Amino acid sequence: MQKNKKLVLYDIILVVLGLYLSLLLRFDFNIPKEYIYFFKISIIPVIVITLYINKIFNLYNSIWKYASIEELMSIVCSVTVSNIIFIIYSYLINRIVQFRYYRFPFPVHIIFWILCVLGLGGVRFSFRLAGNSENTKRCKDKKNKNLLIVGAGDAAVLIIKEIKRNEGLNYHIIGLIDDDNDKKGRRINGIQVLGGREEIPNISKNNKIDEIILAMPSASMSTKREIVSICKKTGHKLKTLPEMNEIIDGKVNMSKLREVKIEDLLGRKEVKLNNDDIDKYIKGKTVLVTGGGGSIGSELCRQIAKFGPDKLLILDIYENNAYDVQMELNYKYPELRKEVIIASIRDEKRLNDILDEHSPNVVFHAAAHKHVPLMEENPAEAIKNNVIGTHNLIKCCHEHNIERFVQISTDKAVNPTNIMGATKRFCEIMIQAYDRISKTEFVAVRFGNVLGSNGSVIPLFKKQIAHGGPVTVTHPEINRFFMTIPEAAQLVIEAGGMAKGGEIFVLDMGEPVKIADLAKDLITLSGFKPGVDIKIEYTGLRPGEKLYEELLMDELALTSTEHEKIFVEKPIENDVNFVKKSIEQFKNIVYKENDSIFKLMEEKVPTYIRKNI
Numbered sequence: 191m192q193k194n195k196k197l198v199l200y201d202i203i204l205v206v207l208g209l210y211l212s213l214l215l216r217f218d219f220n221i222p223k224e225y226i227y228f229f230k231i232s233i234i235p236v237i238v239i240t241l242y243i244n245k246i247f248n249l250y251n252s253i254w255k256y257a258s259i260e261e262l263m264s265i266v267c268s269v270t271v272s273n274i275i276f277i278i279y280s281y282l283i284n285r286i287v288q289f290r291y292y293r294f295p296f297p298v299h300i301i302f303w304i305l306c307v308l309g310l311g312g313v314r315f316s317f318r319l320a321g322n323s324e325n326t327k328r329c330k331d332k333k334n335k336n337l338l339i340v341g342a343g344d345a346a347v348l349i350i351k352e353i354k355r356n357e358g359l360n361y362h363i364i365g366l367i368d369d370d371n372d373k374k375g376r377r378i379n380g381i382q383v384l385g386g387r388e389e390i391p392n393i394s395k396n397n398k399i400d401e402i403i404l405a406m407p408s409a410s411m412s413t414k415r416e417i418v419s420i421c422k423k424t425g426h427k428l429k430t431l432p433e434m435n436e437i438i439d440g441k442v443n444m445s446k447l448r449e450v451k452i453e454d455l456l457g458r459k460e461v462k463l464n465n466d467d468i469d470k471y472i473k474g475k476t477v478l479v480t481g482g483g484g485s486i487g488s489e490l491c492r493q494i495a496k497f498g499p500d501k502l503l504i505l506d507i508y509e510n511n512a513y514d515v516q517m518e519l520n521y522k523y524p525e526l527r528k529e530v531i532i533a534s535i536r537d538e539k540r541l542n543d544i545l546d547e548h549s550p551n552v553v554f555h556a557a558a559h560k561h562v563p564l565m566e567e568n569p570a571e572a573i574k575n576n577v578i579g580t581h582n583l584i585k586c587c588h589e590h591n592i593e594r595f596v597q598i599s600t601d602k603a604v605n606p607t608n609i610m611g612a613t614k615r616f617c618e619i620m621i622q623a624y625d626r627i628s629k630t631e632f633v634a635v636r637f638g639n640v641l642g643s644n645g646s647v648i649p650l651f652k653k654q655i656a657h658g659g660p661v662t663v664t665h666p667e668i669n670r671f672f673m674t675i676p677e678a679a680q681l682v683i684e685a686g687g688m689a690k691g692g693e694i695f696v697l698d699m700g701e702p703v704k705i706a707d708l709a710k711d712l713i714t715l716s717g718f719k720p721g722v723d724i725k726i727e728y729t730g731l732r733p734g735e736k737l738y739e740e741l742l743m744d745e746l747a748l749t750s751t752e753h754e755k756i757f758v759e760k761p762i763e764n765d766v767n768f769v770k771k772s773i774e775q776f777k778n779i780v781y782k783e784n785d786s787i788f789k790l791m792e793e794k795v796p797t798y799i800r801k802n803i
Contacts, residue, residue, distance in 0.1 A: 197250055197313070198241060204309035205240050206233060212301040213294075228294065232283075236276055240306075243272045249310070262311060269306040273299055334362040336398055338426075340390070340417055341405035342368035342383050345431055349405050350379045364397045387417050394424040401717070404430035427717025467687035468497055471552060471594060478503040478550040480535060480583065481557030483511025486598060489679035490554050491515055492522075497683075501527040503548055506557070507534045535579035538586065545590045553587055554682060555580065556598045558614070563732045565610040569787040570780040576613035578780075581773050584620055588628040596686045597621050597634040599694065604636075605797045612791045612798040616772075618694055619795070623764035625692035633689040635682045636759075637697050639670045647705060651712050659724035661709045664731050669702040684756065694759040 213221045213229060221229075244250060247268040280293040337353070339346050346366060353361045365384035368374070373383045384393050393399070402421050406414060414430070421428050477494055481487035482504035488511070491504055502519070506512040512530045519528055529548075533540045535557050558576050559565055565572040580597070587595045599618055602611030621632035639647075654661045673681075677697075685695040710720040718724045731737065749758050772794050779790050788800050 200313050201240060201244060201310060202237055204306065204313070205237050208305035208309055209233065209236060209302055211305060212298045215301050216295060216298045225294065232276075232280070235279055236272075239275050239279070240268075240272045243268050243275070244310075247271075249314070262315075265311045265314065266307055269303055269310060272306070273303045276302075334360050335400040337361045337363050338365060338367065338390070338394060338397070338399045338402045339363060339381075339405050340367040340387070340402060340421070341409075342366040342370070342373050342378055343405070343408075345407050346405040347379055349403065350381055354379075361401075364399060365393065367393070387420055390417075390420050391424055394426060399424065399426055401427045401429065404428065407431045422711065422714050425714060425717075425719055428715050468683055471687060472497040472499050472683070474498065474500050475551035475593075476501045476503065476548060477552045477554070478505060478544075478548070479554045479556060480505045481555075481598075482506050482530075483508055483513075483515055484556060485675055486678055486682075487554075487556035488515045489675045490556060490682060491519060493676070493679045493683055494554075495519055495523045495526055495528075499526070501529070501548070503529055503531055503544075503550060505531045505533055505535075505544070507532065535583050536574055538582040541582055541586045542589075545586050545592070549590070551593045552686065553583070553592055553595045554598070554686070555583055555595065558598070560600070560610060562602070562608045562610050565613075566608055566732075569609045569784050569791075572609050572613050573776050573780050573787060573791075576610070577616055577776055578773060580617045581620055581769070584624050584632070587630050587632075588624050591629045593630065594686055594689055595621065595630050595632045596682055596689070597632070598682060599634045599636040601636060601638045605799070606795065607799060609788065609791060609800075612795045615795050615797065616791075619762075619764045620769050622692050622694075622762055623766040623769045626763065627766050631689045631691040633685060633691065634694045635685040635697075636694055637673055637678055637681060639672050647708065648712065651709055652716075655713060655716050655718070655724055660727040661713065661724060662727050662729050663706050663709055664729055665737060666706050666728055667704070668706070668731070668737050669704045672703050672708075673697065681756065688756070688758075696757045696759055 209229065209232075213225055217225070247264045249264060249268055277296075277299055284293045339349060350363060353359050353363060363381050365382050366373075366378060367385060367387060367390055368383050369386040371386075374385055376383055390402075394402070402424070404414065404417065404421070406417070409417075418428065418430075472494060477499045479487050479490050479494070479502070482491050483506035487504075487506070491502060492515075494502060504512050504515055509530075509532050512532065516528060516530045519526060531544060533544060535541065557579070559572050584595065597617055600611065600614050602608065603615035603618060604611075606612040606615055618634045618636075621634050624630070625632040651661050681695070681697050685693075688695065706726065709726055713720045713724045713726075716724075720726060775790060775794075779786050792798050792800065
């Protein structure tokens with residue numbers, strides 16, 4: 191408020207001095223008396239006009255420490271409008287008094303306009319200069335980080351401008367990297383293009399780089415992955431801008447920077463699925479997603495929303511996550527009808543009521559207990575939720591003639607060595623059994639570990655790195671198949687489009703990745719040296735944990751589909767009476783000792799061999 195009062199006072203002084211100086215310059219410092227008189231009777235109206243128009247253009251509300259081109263344009267517009275009104279005033283006052291006094295010559299107004307822009311703008315932008323000086327003074331005690339920017343396009347230009355404007359970021363830009371030979375050696379906003387991607391290691395070493403920023407939001411995933419792999423070898427901390435479709439407002443600035451994710455280093459191209467058939471069974475339909483607040487379930491909701499369902503039902507027992515998904519979808523898809531249903535799949539009557547009320551066409555079943563060690567310690571809960579709960583849902587969908595039911599399965603269902611994997615394998619048996627007798631098309635989708643999902647290793651590693659280590663890995667040779675959360679959700683939806691009933695769809699996930707290598711990569715991407723700054727500790731395999739995961743039953747043949755990355759396992763004929771009898775046995779045994787549960791599961795899933803560690 192105090193600064194605004196000062197600005198008003200400065201503007202009054204500048205207007206008076208500016209107008210008088212305009213007359214002096216126009217008349218070679220010998221102003222005729224009649225113009226002196228007109229100056230005296232005009233100065234108050236000119237001050238009033240200027241202050242009023244300045245207020246309209248928010249020249250007293252802006253924080254000038256952060257002034258930019260927009261504020262400069264406001265000054266130009268305000269001064270222009272004020273001068274036009276002043277010219278109109280001059281003509282009117284002369285007409286009213288019948289030309290008794292002379293109006294100012296037009297060159298006076300031009301000089302006055304220039305002086306006002308310079309004066310008003312100069313005072314205001316001096317606040318920005320003072321602010322920058324203050325920032326510089328504050329940052330002198332802080333060591334600036336030597337920064338290398340990869341990319342020399344529009345995104346890099348905006349980042350350079352922001353770093354130069356904000357000294358508090360503590361960056362010293364060493365140079366730019368770009369593969370365009372025509373740019374090499376040239377300067378962009380005063381920063382030189384030092385070379386192409388192959389020169390990153392040498393440039394980093396010779397210039398003592400502290401941090402690298404990837405400013406390439408429009409580059410392909412394969413290009414980004416190659417460059418990230420090169421940057422990773424330098425051992426410096428990496429940051430990147432997300433892809434343009436992830437930047438909602440279309441603007442590129444420092445606030446959009448994120449740490450390079452481990453997904454950026456997947457050893458294969460991210461799977462892009464064919465969505466042609468998806469419209470046929472989702473668009474205009476009512477879709478129910480169980481476990482809709484979880485990692486996979488929430489991503490399913492996001493992906494399904496893109497295909498224009500008539501209504502999306504988000505079912506989850508945990509209300510907070512489901513609410514978060516609902517709010518996100520309300521923002522991104524305000525026109526989509528959606529409803530959060532808080533319910534448990536263990537409650538068969540509740541499920542029947544939900545299907546009676548909403549009559550969904552398609553059900554995606556993602557609700558499940560999935561943590562292997564926790565389920566080994568609590569096998570009864572794995573049975574109640576994953577087996578009995580899933581049977582409740584399958585039975586209800588069968589009785590309500592739901593069009594399609596898509597079961598989320600896992601590679602741990604293949605030759606399972608833990609109770610969680612065994613329950614998921616029994617779920618596959620159930621959907622194949624019910625598919626034989628039902629009008630509903632029951633299918634399952636089997637995939638590996640999902641990067642960044644709740645309970646996955648990546649969030650755990652990040653927390654351990656943030657605390658200074660150590661990063662814990664169960665075994666130096668343990669490996670897993672990995673995919674991103676969007677990939678997993680797309681695969682599930684794609685499989686639903688291919689379904690004819692009874693299939694188990696399997697994704698070709700490429701080569702397995704060692705968990706120890708993931709840990710090393712994540713430590714490196716965080717700007718530390720594995721084994722030096724952050725140690726890796728091997729803790730031993732946990733109960734029920736495999737050293738290597740399998741995606742397929744070895745003894746079963748696979749059939750290719752129209753998508754090169756999706757295969758289908760040959761259906762096994764399972765008897766629904768066997769399933770119903772087994773469910774009754776499971777219901778009777780969940781309150782008995784754990785060994786009885788494990789033994790019954792071994793009887794029901796022949797490929798399940800419990801691994802005691």
